[in-house]
Amino acid sequence: MVQTAFILLLVGIAAGTLGSLLGIGGGMIVTPVLTVFMGLPIQYAIGASIIAVIATSSGATIAYLRDDLINLRVAMFLEIATTVGAISGALIAGIIHPLWLETIFGLFLLYQCFNMVKKLRGKGKKADATNVQPDVLSTQLKLNGSYHDKVTMEKVDYEVTHVKGGFAMMYGAGLASGLLGIGSGVFKVIAMDSIMEMPLKPSSATSNLMMGVTAAASATVYFFNGAIKPEIAAPLAIGILMGAAIGTRIMPRIQSRMLRMIFVPILLIMGIQMFLKGFGVGF
16 A cells, blocks of 8 residues: 555656646556556546646645746637537537547647647747737737746747637537546647747646646546545645745746657547557457
8 A cells, every 4th residue: 555655646646747847737647557557447547637736736726826828818818719628528418529639639639749840940949939829819908928937037028829729629629528528738739839829838737727627627536536545635635735846947948849748649649548448449
């Protein structure tokens, strides 16, 4: 029992560090480890994954708010789309076959992986462009923001564009969450970074805040279903909070290019996994 708790603590540290660093939560690490390597039933792994997301969000949000990296207006605006999408997904579950959705989202992730590679190679738009032209909606809603880059020691002002596209993407992410029971941290980052053209650092930080709001609603259901086991969730949450503290110290101090280099293989793995699951190939 002590050995298991220690392993869960280490898994939590890894999940919290990576999740807070990239704004993707820790579920993609927690669920495979608990099911494949530790042999836990999938329902307990998913319950623990929900706790992982909440713990990552809680630990990271405090630090990112202190560093003024989170765009609260963008977070609250996009959370409307995620919530409506999640409710829609829950309502139409059983009408749309999940395999179709997994295939579509898998292809989309692979496409975004290709776009990020282009940015890294300098063939696409500048990774964190400051000459983005804001659209009317972003100006009306005052979604544009700024942050202090601890790498260059400069204040970075940025504009937000393609708000409708980002909102639609977040609705799709919520739809996938409701239908497939997956976290949508990757889609949140994509919506802000690739579609709305926010810099990657505030995109990741804002995603951390949003994930906690979304996961908190799901946690109640899993708790009353008995899928959240304290002996699993407690050491995991402690490790995640420790990892989140590490990740939030690292993220502001590394270049956005390095963040993208970490993010690309994550997108590639998740894209391939979702695409293959759409054809019935499990992991």
